[in-house]
Amino acid sequence: MTEAVFDRRALLAATGLMSLASALPAAAQPAAPVAFSPQPLPFDPKGVPGLSEKLLTSHHDNNYASAVKRLGSIRADIGKLDFATAPNFAINGLKREELIAWNSMILHELYFAGLAAPAAPSAGLAQAIERDFGGHDRWAGEFSAMGKALGGGSGWVLLTYSRHDGRLVNTWASDHTQTLADGAPILALDMYEHAYAMDYGAKAAGYVDAFMKAMTWAEANRRFATATHA
Ligand SMILES: [Fe+2]
Numbered sequence: 653m654t655e656a657v658f659d660r661r662a663l664l665a666a667t668g669l670m671s672l673a674s675a676l677p678a679a680a681q682p683a684a685p686v687a688f689s690p691q692p693l694p695f696d697p698k699g700v701p702g703l704s705e706k707l708l709t710s711h712h713d714n715n716y717a718s719a720v721k722r723l724g725s726i727r728a729d730i731g732k733l734d735f736a737t738a739p740n741f742a743i744n745g746l747k748r749e750e751l752i753a754w755n756s757m758i759l760h761e762l763y764f765a766g767l768a769a770p771a772a773p774s775a776g777l778a779q780a781i782e783r784d785f786g787g788h789d790r791w792a793g794e795f796s797a798m799g800k801a802l803g804g805g806s807g808w809v810l811l812t813y814s815r816h817d818g819r820l821v822n823t824w825a826s827d828h829t830q831t832l833a834d835g836a837p838i839l840a841l842d843m844y845e846h847a848y849a850m851d852y853g854a855k856a857a858g859y860v861d862a863f864m865k866a867m868t869w870a871e872a873n874r875r876f877a878t879a880t881h882a
Pocket residue numbers: 711715716760842844846847
């Protein structure tokens with residue numbers, strides 16, 4: 653029995669709560685690790701205008717699926733790590749790679765969802781875009797320009813709802829880890845070269861224009877409603 657447990661039991665006995673203490677589990681056990689598995693594409697990759705089946709399938713099967721599998725491996729290694737004795741570089745490395753892979757999975761699922769079921773912005777989301785950007789066209793111009801500005805590099809453009817400020821904002825990311833703290837991303841544009849090079853070569857602007865024509869709002873509507881409790 654550890655000193656901490658002894659002290660806790662002594663305190664509970666002194667306060668007449670020993671019967672309650674005996675009903676508690678001896679020691680809390682961590683929940684079983686979450687099993688990560690790649691989700692299928694939420695649309696027919698043959699039917700997205702401007703983005704080929706070969707590109708979308710490669711993006712899903714290679715980049716997205718490998719991030720999900722990598723996350724599972726990293727989480728397994730973290731589960732085996734003795735944090736009391738592990739060197740700082742091991743802790744830092746695993747937790748950094750966990751965040752990279754985890755956000756890559758999340759953002760890719762959001763990206764693909766934005767190419768799924770056709771839908772217009774909900775009334776609430778359309779009003780928020782009008783309020784926070786001055787209209788749909790101004791939002792689209794900013795979002796598109798940010799994507800093109802990342803051409804030749806890599807990263808994400810994210811339409812994000814800031815819970816802190818209660819407003820929508822387009823946020824910039826040069827890698828998977830850069831997201832607005834307390835933000836809820838509702839639409840994602842992948843600007844890594846693997847998202848377009850197969851179809852557009854180095855012409856990132858052509859890919860951004862194709863994405864802006866192909867993207868839909870069903871998932872954004874759902875996430876906006878959740879983020880705002882609408
Ligand atoms: Fe990607």
